[in-house]
Amino acid sequence: MEYTVQQLAKLSGVSGRTLRYYDEIGLLKPARLSSSGYRIYGQKEVDLLQQILFYRELEVSLEEITSIIHHPDFDLISALQQHVQKLQEKHARLEQIISTVQKTIENKEGGTLMTDEEKFEGFKKKLINENEKKYGKEVREQYGDEVVDDSNAKMMGLSEDDFKKMQEVEKEFLEELKKGYETGDPASPEAQKAVELHKKWLSFTWPQYSKEAHAGLGDMYVSDERFTAYYxxxxxxxxxxxxxxxxxxxxK
Amino acid sequence: MEYTVQQLAKLSGVSGRTLRYYDEIGLLKPARLSSSGYRIYGQKEVDLLQQILFYRELEVSLEEITSIIHHPDFDLISALQQHVQKLQEKHARLEQIISTVQKTIENKEGGTLMTDEEKFEGFKKKLINENEKKYGKEVREQYGDEVVDDSNAKMMGLSEDDFKKMQEVEKEFLEELKKGYETGDPASPEAQKAVELHKKWLSFTWPQYSKEAHAGLGDMYVSDERFTAYYxxxxxxxxxxxxxxxxxxxxK
DNA sequence: CATAAGGCTTAACGTAACGTGAAGGTCAAC
DNA sequence: GTTGACCTTCACGTTACGTTAAGCCTTATG
Incomplete structure (x- = not known):
């Protein structure tokens, strides 16, 4: 059986351009040219194309396929084994990516589809989770487990009303901090009022206040990029x- | 904090070229240019870059990222959902490919390392598996479980000798089929002899023969691309x- | 026999996301 | 004042083809 470009293309499912390209790069040359210059493929070429498509399925580059096809002493097995390993890594990575995208969707959906109540719940839990993960260890080391647990418990125990109040205080605090910052003097009345608002904000979740802990928190803010980024x-x-x-x- | 190209590059792990490219396509423009034309990035740009890299991790195209970043009213969720679907298809496809590669490795290894006995065993088992997976359901529905199970049992029970005979019959059958085909007439003696050889071939594995089942198998051959491809x-x-x-x- | 439809050819530009020089200006340090 | 490390803007290279464009060949039909 002999085929022209388009016929072989239909038979194999690849495009005519692909076949011309494979000819161009020397991967698959037609058996002969017709008197008018048409590419004519024979049975051998059909079989070869099958092989090529097989390796292409495996995401082997055309360059490598050319090697494989043209050098029968090519170490096929170890090449394939390396290849399968790469594929498995890619597979695992894809899994990871998919789950991340799904989580992202969940979060975004949460932002648009959940009721205010649910949002509030989710937000609180998330905050505690993140705080625990990122600073829990540090804070636990410095102030002991009780403080941390109490703080978390207190936060979970906050009513939605208190939570809103807490957010308002934070907003006030940020405004005052800005005013203070513009004076350039940390000892200015504006800056000091900001610190008091910060203290007030903290008392929503801190079991008990101390100046030392407050100062320590300031240090942590500066040394921790997440807080730095936030402020x-x-x-x-x-x-x-x-x-x-x-x-x-x-x-101090 | 302000950064030049190289500084932001080191900070974020991408190349300087990448940052210039992102500037070029309007994905991430520097906060300002220095008096001598250097790109200067600020905090806002650092955060934006983080976002960009996040989506890039998810294999979102830069074009889509541009949309996401620059249009807050962009339908992020449905975009991500479409994306996750694409990723899952890719994931499934990868799985398929991996199993194909592994089978190939097995075969190649078998060809060089396994004894003839083992080769023969593996081949039979593999054939049954594939038949079961692809046609088992169809055949079971049409002829009942017993026929299928008996057929498999019979194939497993074949001696190496019988298996070789079966292959010889198949070869004979194919040759006769070719002769019949060249006459162009399905009722020609050659074609009918081919059918008889096909019947003989089938009896190696079929528990009992019936003309109806034979005709049904012919239909399946035509409707199933795998058989079509084979013949x-x-x-x-x-x-x-x-x-x-x-x-x-x-x-009939 | 002319003409139209469709297949064939080569040539050459377009794609995505940068890598990799080349040619030349800028900046801090010695 | 001169290195050397940075910065800039071109501009071409990469992979595996897709997509016109211009023009020749073949076959069917009026």
């Missing part, structure tokens, strides 16, 4: 300024 | 011809 998002350099203001407040 | 590989259009010949033989 600097509102005021560039605000984190350091807040720490300095807390130092003044705590008389 | 047409030897004789183009041979599958349909075989079915027609079986019809004649069965008086």
């Amino acid at each position: 600097d998002q509102h005021i560039e350099g605000g984190t350091r300024f807040l720490r300095d203001a807390i130092y003044v407040y705590a008389g | 047409d590989q030897h004789i183009e259009g041979g599958t349909r011809f075989l079915r027609d010949a079986i019809y004649v033989y069965a008086g």
